[in-house]
Amino acid sequence: MLSAIFSEAAAAAFAAHRADLAIVVAYGLLLPKAILDAPVRGCLNLHASLLPRWRGAAPIERAIIAGDRETGIVAMRMEEGLDTGPVGLMERTAIGPEETTGDLRERLSRLGADLIGRALAALGQDELMFTPQAQEGVTYAHKIAKAEARGAAAR
Numbered sequence: 001m002l003s004a005i006f007s008e009a010a011a012a013a014f015a016a017h018r019a020d021l022a023i024v025v026a027y028g029l030l031l032p033k034a035i036l037d038a039p040v041r042g043c044l045n046l047h048a049s050l051l052p053r054w055r056g057a058a059p060i061e062r063a064i065i066a067g068d069r070e071t072g073i074v075a076m077r078m079e080e081g082l083d084t085g086p087v088g089l090m091e092r093t094a095i096g097p098e099e100t101t102g103d104l105r106e107r108l109s110r111l112g113a114d115l116i117g118r119a120l121a122a123l124g125q126d127e128l129m130f131t132p133q134a135q136e137g138v139t140y141a142h143k144i145a146k147a148e149a150r151g152a153a154a155r
Contacts, residue, residue, distance in 0.1 A: 006032050014038050021123070023116065024078065028057050036078055041123065043078040045085070046116050048108045049141065050092065051076060052133040055083035056141040060108065061101050063141075065148070070094055071104070073112045075119040077130050082140075086130035089119050 011034040019039040024031070025046045036043050049059035050072045056062075063071045072092040079085040091111050095104060122128035 005029065006035060011035055011038070021120075025112070025116075030080070030082060031078065033080055036080065044088070044116070044119065044123075045076050045078045045083070046112045047074050047076060047083055048072075048105070048112070049083075050074070050090065051083060051087055052135075052138040054139055054141040057143045059141040060105050061141070061144050061148075062139075063095060064099070064101055064104065068095055071108070073108050073115055075115055084133065086132045088128045088130045089115055089122070091115050 011032065014035055015038040017038075021041040022035075022039045022043040023046065024043055026048075027045075031043065047055075047059065048071070049055070049063065050070070051074050053068075054062050054071075060071070070092055072090055074087045074091075075089045076083070076087045077085040091114075093107065093111060119128055
């Protein structure tokens with residue numbers, strides 16, 4: 001059974017594209033297995049954290065709120081879990097002491113554009129190797145509540 005967002009017809013229409021690969025960025029919901037399995041090479045996700053830290057909806061904000069000194073961006077193969085798939089490429093970056101979520105989001109966007117380009121080039125050469133995420137250090141980046149938003153944006 002597909003989620004309410006993805007009907008059987010939508011999944012069939014997606015599969016009919018016969019895509020080699022799907023790329024997902026900042027989607028925020030779990031994709032059903034029928035969607036994940038449709039592209040020949042699966043689905044890649046560009047995620048703004050150093051997985052397995054900050055899986056979920058608000059990794060940039062959670063990293064800043066937690067006082068993390070480092071974060072990054074990863075290209076990972078999607079699976080049915082929430083940001084649980086193996087990582088193909090990772091780019092680390094320091095979080096500046098005065099950096100806001102907006103500043104960091106912009107910087108990670110630029111890093112991510114470069115990273116996904118490198119991931120696609122490596123995948124095209126069958127050179128993109130995926131490493132399972134560690135089971136230790138898993139944290140969840142729950143959505144930011146309205147009460148938290150003002151503080152996170154200012155940091």
